[in-house]
Amino acid sequence: MNRFRRFSRIRQEESQFLQLYEQNPIDQHTLRSQAQTLTYSPSSVVYLGITDRLPESSDLFTSRPSMDPKQAERSPNRQYLEKVAQYIIQNQIGQQEAYLPFLATTGNLTPFIGLLGTVLGIINAFHEIGLQGSASIAAVAPGVSEALVATAAGLFAAIPAVMAYNYFLSRIRRMSFRVEAFTIEFLNTIEEAEKAYEVEVTR
Known part of the structure; x- marks a missing residue:
């Protein structure tokens, strides 16, 4: 249930973060303050990770102070930011996938455990037949019952695990x-803002 x-x-x-971003993607300061409260949002974590690596002396999304382009601190190139974003994304996905191996193992292994119980139950049934010298219901029923219980228990554990x-x-x-879609869109926004700034300062 926790998962x-x-x-x-x-x-x-x-959903909350993406809605905030779509409403005003250029308001960096507001988005950062709100993103810091949405710690469960993967896109929010990516956004913070990228903006943390932008120059502190500049704001790509608002008008910057006029300065010599040679003195202006440039933003990291897109390739670097993409690597940063991919690292954060993989880390986020890895955190969510941490529980999957347990579910996969449960779904794959428990039917075989149930099958083992079934085989042992049938062996027990044949053993009782040998002891009593007849294949009566009284001799067979306990072993068959054990076999069916083992099968049901294995399926009872496997089916929910596979579904989950x-x-x-x-x-x-x-x-x-x-x-991934948000990251591409955000990096495009940074790239476009950087190009617009370069045009502005070279006038």
């Missing part, structure tokens, strides 16, 4: 696509 609540909060804060694994995996993939 479901966590993913629900991630979706809520991610597929659910979380699809949510993580959608989250990854959204963050």
Whole structure:
């Protein structure tokens, strides 16, 4: 249940941050202050990670003080910012995928444990037949019952695990696509703002 609540909060804060960004993508200071409160939003974490590496003396999204272009502190190139963003994205995805191996192992292993219990139950049933010298219901029923219980227990554990694994995996993939799209859009905004600034200061 904790994982479901966590993913629900991630979706809520991610939607909230992207809505704030779409409303006013150039208001860097407001976005940063709000992004710092949305710690569950992967796009918010990427935004903070990128803006933390922009020059402190400049603001790409508002008018800057007039200065000699040679003295102006330039922003890191796009390739560097892309690497920073990819590192943050992979870290965010890795945090969400931490629980998936347990679900995958449970979904794959428990049916075999159930099968083992089934085999042992059938062996027990045949053992009772040998002891009693007849294949009566009284001799077979306990072993068959144990076999069916083991099978049911294995399926009872495997089915929810597989469903949860597929659910979380699809949510993580959608989250990854959204963050990748936001990163591309944000880096394009930085690049366009930087070009506009270069044109302004060279006039």
